[in-house]
Amino acid sequence: MKTQPDEASIYLLSLRALNDVDLSAxxxxxxxxxxxxxxxxxxxxxxxxxxxxxxxxxQALSSLLGLPASELELTEQPGSAPRLNNPELTHAGxxxxxxxxxVACAVSATSKLGLDIELLNSGRDFSALALQAFNTDENAxxxxxxxxxxxxxFYQLWTTxxxxxxxxxxxxxxxxxPHPELSVTLCSDTRFASPxxxxxxxxxxx
Numbered sequence: 683m684k685t686q687p688d689e690a691s692i693y694l695l696s697l698r699a700l701n702d703v704d705l706s707a708x709x710x711x712x713x714x715x716x717x718x719x720x721x722x723x724x725x726x727x728x729x730x731x732x733x734x735x736x737x738x739x740x741q742a743l744s745s746l747l748g749l750p751a752s753e754l755e756l757t758e759q760p761g762s763a764p765r766l767n768n769p770e771l772t773h774a775g776x777x778x779x780x781x782x783x784x785v786a787c788a789v790s791a792t793s794k795l796g797l798d799i800e801l802l803n804s805g806r807d808f809s810a811l812a813l814q815a816f817n818t819d820e821n822a823x824x825x826x827x828x829x830x831x832x833x834x835x836f837y838q839l840w841t842t843x844x845x846x847x848x849x850x851x852x853x854x855x856x857x858x859x860p861h862p863e864l865s866v867t868l869c870s871d872t873r874f875a876s877p878x879x880x881x882x883x884x885x886x887x888x
Contacts, residue, residue, distance in 0.1 A: 689790065689874055689875065689876055689878065689879070690775075690788055690789065690790035690793060690795060690868065690870065690874055690878040690879075691742065691745070691746075691788065691789055691790075691878060691879040691880075691881060692786060692787070692788045692797065692859065692866070692868055692878055692879065692880050692881065693738055693741070693742045693786060693787050693788075693789075693881050693883040694784065694785075694786045694799075694861075694864075694866075694880070694881065694882055694883060695734060695738050695784070695785045695786070695882075695883045695884065695885065696783055696784060696882075697730055697731070697734055697783045697784070697785060698783050699884075700730070700734065700885070702726070702730070704885070705730055705733050705734060705737075705885075707887060708733060708737045708885065708887070709733070711736070711737060711740060711751070711752050712733070712736060713755050713756055713757055713758075715757050715758035716736055716756060716757075716758055716764070718758070719732065719758050720732055720733060731780040731785055734785045734885065735778050735780055735785045735787065736756060736764070737751070737885050738785055738786075738787050738883060738885065739756070739764075739776060739778060739787045739789075740752070740754045740756070741883070741885070741886060742776070742787050742788075742789045743766065743774075743776065743789055745789075746774065746789050746790075746791055747768070751886075754766065754768070755767045763776070763777065763778065763848070764778075773791065773792050774789070774790065774791050774792070775788075775789070775790045775792075775793050775794040775795040775870070775871075776788060776789045776790070776795060777795040777796050777797035777845075777848055777849070777868075778797065779797045779798045779799045779844075780799070781799050781800045781801045781864065782801045784799060784801070784863070784864060786799045786866070788868050788878070790870065790874075792872065793870040793871055793872045793874070794849060794851075794870065794871045795848075795849065795868060795869070795870050796844075796845040796846060796847070796848035796849030796850075796851075796854065796868070796869040796870075797845055797848065797866075797867070797868050797869075798840075798841040798842075798844035798845040798848065798866075798867050799841065799864050799865065799866050799867075800837050800840060800841050800844075800864065800865045801863060801864060802833055802834060802837055802863060802864060802865060803833075804833045808832060808833070808836045811836070812824055812836065815840065815843070816839060816843075820839055823839070824836060824839060834865065837865030838858055838865055838867065840865070841858075841865045841866065841867035842856050842858075842867045842869070844867075845867045845868060845869040846869050848869075849869045849870070849871065851869070851871055854869035854870060854871060855869065855870050855871075855872065855873050855874075856868070856869040857869075857877070857878065859878075859880050866880075
């Protein structure tokens, strides 16, 4: 599905149905800087997340640009998101995120984006984490929420802060998307004409 100029799309991929053989077929798509970073990861899970994320991003950008995904070149930037080597697309935005068996990316032709996803883990010490991660107002807001929704409210606040950091804008427009396993937040530097598309995806070698 093609992303319209004034819209954004979020692509979500589960790694559960993929194995190393499936993913290794996409290694030739990576740039030299991406290969170096891929090889730097020690844990197989992190290698899978990285490789799947870069291929998912290429597929999303392919839909946005109308170019073959395998021909899109990304360059790693230490401490930042990768750079798309396409000077004709200076206004486009994209963001990547991963958590457990899930990988996601968001793309827009006109807006800068910050995306964060997190697995909903009810076994964490939310009181201690909230005191470390959130300011006084945020902790006050969290304390006022219904106890039955404490896990989801905590992660909604968490993913909002992470998405804002990726976007580098505390006053961004942020949206939350329902998912049974995840907290999903997308922030942008502009308001969209229509809500972003939220798409479950697979990897394609085309």
